[in-house]
Amino acid sequence: MAKRKTSHLPVAKNQRLRLTIQDLSYQGMGVGKVEGYPIFIANTLPGEDVCIHILKTKKNYAYGKLVERYTDSPDRQPLINENGLRTGTLPLQHMTYEAQLAFKQDQVQRTYAKHPQLRGIQVLPTFGMAPLEPYRNKAQIPVGEKDGQLITGFYRQGSHDIIPVEDFVIQLSGMDEAILAVRNILNAMGVPAYQERLHRGLIRHIIVRKGYYTGEVMVILVINGHELPGEDQIVERITQAVPGLVSLVLNQNTRDTNVILGPDNRILWGLPYYRDQILGQTYHISPQSFFQVNTRQAEHLYTLALEMADLGEADVVLDAYCGIGTITLNIAKKARQVYGVEVVPEAIDMARVNARLNGIDGVDFVAGKAEEVIYDWIQAGIRPNVVFVDPPRKGLAEDFIQAVIQLAPEKIVYISCNPASQARDMALFFQAGYQANTAQPVDMFPGSHHVECVVSLTRV
Ligand code: SAH
Numbered sequence: 237m238a239k240r241k242t243s244h245l246p247v248a249k250n251q252r253l254r255l256t257i258q259d260l261s262y263q264g265m266g267v268g269k270v271e272g273y274p275i276f277i278a279n280t281l282p283g284e285d286v287c288i289h290i291l292k293t294k295k296n297y298a299y300g301k302l303v304e305r306y307t308d309s310p311d312r313q314p315l316i317n318e319n320g321l322r323t324g325t326l327p328l329q330h331m332t333y334e335a336q337l338a339f340k341q342d343q344v345q346r347t348y349a350k351h352p353q354l355r356g357i358q359v360l361p362t363f364g365m366a367p368l369e370p371y372r373n374k375a376q377i378p379v380g381e382k383d384g385q386l387i388t389g390f391y392r393q394g395s396h397d398i399i400p401v402e403d404f405v406i407q408l409s410g411m412d413e414a415i416l417a418v419r420n421i422l423n424a425m426g427v428p429a430y431q432e433r434l435h436r437g438l439i440r441h442i443i444v445r446k447g448y449y450t451g452e453v454m455v456i457l458v459i460n461g462h463e464l465p466g467e468d469q470i471v472e473r474i475t476q477a478v479p480g481l482v483s484l485v486l487n488q489n490t491r492d493t494n495v496i497l498g499p500d501n502r503i504l505w506g507l508p509y510y511r512d513q514i515l516g517q518t519y520h521i522s523p524q525s526f527f528q529v530n531t532r533q534a535e536h537l538y539t540l541a542l543e544m545a546d547l548g549e550a551d552v553v554l555d556a557y558c559g560i561g562t563i564t565l566n567i568a569k570k571a572r573q574v575y576g577v578e579v580v581p582e583a584i585d586m587a588r589v590n591a592r593l594n595g596i597d598g599v600d601f602v603a604g605k606a607e608e609v610i611y612d613w614i615q616a617g618i619r620p621n622v623v624f625v626d627p628p629r630k631g632l633a634e635d636f637i638q639a640v641i642q643l644a645p646e647k648i649v650y651i652s653c654n655p656a657s658q659a660r661d662m663a664l665f666f667q668a669g670y671q672a673n674t675a676q677p678v679d680m681f682p683g684s685h686h687v688e689c690v691v692s693l694t695r696v
Contacts, residue, residue, distance in 0.1 A: 246271040264685040281309035311335035323390035326683040333367035340687040347655040353666040362677040371530040381429040417477040447512035448531035454483040454510040525583040544692035554620040556606040561587030607633035631657025641668040648693040
């Protein structure tokens with residue numbers, strides 16, 4: 237796009253105008269254009285004729301707010317919860333669920349299309365779930381203060397102001413109530429909220445995690461300090477107020493950071509873990525451990541990935557970014573031997589416990605960075621013929637990719653929560669002689685723009 241001077245932008249802040257929405261951004265915002273200059277507007281869909289108010293202009297794009305809609309897209313459905321648009325939890329809620337699934341498939345397709353080598357991959361329809369079924373098993377809720385009272389909610393998109401929210405819509409039953417109960421207890425006990433700007437105050441986040449199958453609840457209080465004044469009474473009240481509670485944890489995070497959890501946990505009451513199940517096996521989950529936030533869809537995701545891998549008794553498998561071993565143990569049931577690597581040591585402790593708990597042999601877990609441990613394994617003569625990867629949003633480390641190429645496994649099963657980094661990494665594997673026919677998006681986060689995608693790459 238040609239560079240413009242700000243003074244020559246085709247629209248100005250606070251201007252009102254009428255336009256037709258042409259496209260959707262990757263975040264699910266409607267895109268309208270004036271002289272080719274894109275304007276992003278939440279809660280609008282392609283084809284809709286709308287009146288908007290310009291909120292903010294930048295050199296190459298602007299944000300607008302919907303004032304009035306003159307026509308409705310056939311893909312539109314009534315809003316479920318206005319807050320979800322402002323906080324970013326339900327940015328796609330105005331789209332029918334079918335349209336959401338098609339949007340996600342299209343997002344993956346467009347992302348892959350930026351890499352010429354990947355254009356042959358057929359992106360399959362998104363694997364969805366029952367529309368509007370609450371799914372989140374984990375809530376990390378910031379705590380603030382208003383008129384001297386504690387408030388809980390979500391940050392307004394692009395800001396650090398908390399919008400008070402009591403009905404989060406997407407969380408498993410009882411979780412919203414647990415958040416409110418804990419907040420009210422802390423409020424009654426006079427615990428001050430953490431103030432991010434001043435790096436002062438105490439309670440930063442209330443985290444609630446719940447086992448979809450077990451109903452077990454873990455509550456984590458994240459504080460900017462080491463002591464909770466009135467601790468005994470707070471503990472007693474929380475244990476009485478939260479049904480299903482099995483673990484109450486104090487997490488100390490005194491750093492000036494937006495990373496939610498600090499390094500130190502103290503168990504205030506109960507167990508150092510809670511439990512959930514995946515495909516019939518039970519997992520212990522500790523405060524620092526990753527666990528897919530949508531238990532039911534995680535089962536489908538893993539099943540699809542395992543089907544793609546088509547493992548047999550002779551296979552030796554590497555499972556990188558393995559967390560608490562949820563994929564690893566399912567691989568172990570089919571393959572000869574599986575090696576799991578994960579950077580969070582506590583998650584590896586859990587993974588070992590989980591293997592024992594479910595009576596599974598033939599697994600070997602190592603705590604460390606995948607991009608380092610893989611070279612130790614190569615040194616030790618370990619030669620996996622199948623590699624699973626499930627990295628965080630930033631994707632695979634370049635060193636890790638080089639090591640896998642050196643190992644030359646027959647198959648690489650790549651699970652990703654970010655198609656952009658997945659496409660970048662897959663392009664490198666393609667250059668090294670791998671190919672893939674299909675990609676399977678899975679909807680792990682209904683109502684949000686996030687998309688998970690699994691691809692099986694084969695060496696040719
Ligand atoms: N496969 C697991 C976890 C996936 S999430 C599951 O499905 O539950 C990604 C995991 O990668 C997280 O547990 C995170 O702690 C871990 N991780 C992040 N960077 C890593 C690295 N460099 N090496 C190994 N693991 C890493």
